[in-house]
Amino acid sequence: MTPSGAKVETALRDGVFRIWLSRPERHNALVPELIADLRAAIVKAGEAEPVALVLSGRGHSFSTGGDISGFLAHAGSLKELRTYAEELVGGLHDAILDLLAFPAPVLAAVNGPVTGGSTGLMLAADMVAMSERAFVQPYYCEVGFAPDGGWTALLPDRIGTAAALRIQYLNERIGAEKARALGIADSVRPLSQLEAEIDAWTSAIGQGFGQTHKATRANVWDAERLGAVRHRLDREKDRFLDLIARPETLSGMKDFGKKRA
Template sequence: MSVVETESRQGALWLWLNRPQRHNALVPELLADLRAAIAAALQEQPVALVLSGRGPSFSTGGDISGFLAHASSREELISYSDGLVTELHEALLDLLAFPAPVLAAVNGPVTGGSTGLMLVADMVAMSDQAFVQPYYSEVGFGPDGGWTALLPERIGTAKALQVQYLNERLAADVALELGLVADVCARAELEPRVDTWIDGIARRFRQTHQATRQNIWDDQRRSLVRRRLEQEKSRFLELVAQPETFEGMQNFTRKRA
């Protein structure tokens, strides 16, 4: 079974993260499937691309068990981490370059690097039971997925720093107030709400949507994001192999268990 499912609806393509038993936590297989699904969607030319998650969570970021399983040596852990973060960041850049509107239906918690999938979406609908939270300072990781590359532009530098320093949980209503999401609704209403957006998009000129998105996410702006994501990855790799980070991962896993 693919860990990313594709569904065609109303001329739009929905990409479903599909590791519900692990809260759609990120592993190389999921990110490879996601990038393949995005590439295939380019050929379909949908009126919109929608990201969502199966199960109780949208995605809880990098799967800590994956890091621990590759921690038998410093070199192995760095190699695994490099591959994972590279694939995540390339997926984000793929989405920024996508010609059609990119939407997100955030069905549950979104934490760590998975938050980037929200940050690159043009319009986000969030369940009223969902939240956003970094968790990096609880483990010892460097932030990835756009927490420093994209978030300050969205909510301001001071607020972006505060959220990460204090590991603040942003409930759905707070995310709405900060402009991270466009709408908040009950989970049962999430898909119909996004379907309404898609209907509105489909009734208007596709060429205008494409021009608008390409003007906003032009080569220069995406190049800046790429450079800042590379900086995130570099800092992540510096920290992930530190002894205190390994201890942080173990402690975090024990608390979750």
């Protein structure tokens, strides 16, 4: 089902549509091509009318957010950098909204670290199973970016405003058990048992009426709520584009890239 060269992989098994982010050599860091492939896969998943949609990552990480090397490769001119950032962040936000509006339950199998804007893909899931070695961390204040991917649009509603702000101010690393305590994750398992947990969930979901699950999700993520999230995500994107245009942000990206090299 997966086109050659695609940066996501897909499979339909037992009525469950699975999508894997597949840029493991870069820890599934986000680039526009990956986001485009992800959005196309979500459309294909909807056409399959699955019992559930499961999102995960190949390799050691779920996703480490926007690829810093991608931003730096377009930093030759301010216009080019802003255009690239708008394509990436805008596409990511569209993908998050695609997941929120999906007509069947959305599950995330978080196999490894989740950082930066890719956290929004996890926050868009109804149920999240995390590997014991996985963690969530913002990193924005180390680079100079404004938060994107729902760190201000979705996370405060999930864990409370004060906790969401503290985590971002202090660049806190949220381990798997803490993520469960905060309500970001529903289950923590050894990596070897992660798929079994997802299979148990999809089996239980499949025993219920799909039309009921569809109606439930549509009622929760109605036009009003999706519109509010879209407004907040647009505000995140605008502030991201503002800060990425500043010289100190370019310096922050270069320093961060050296640290991660």
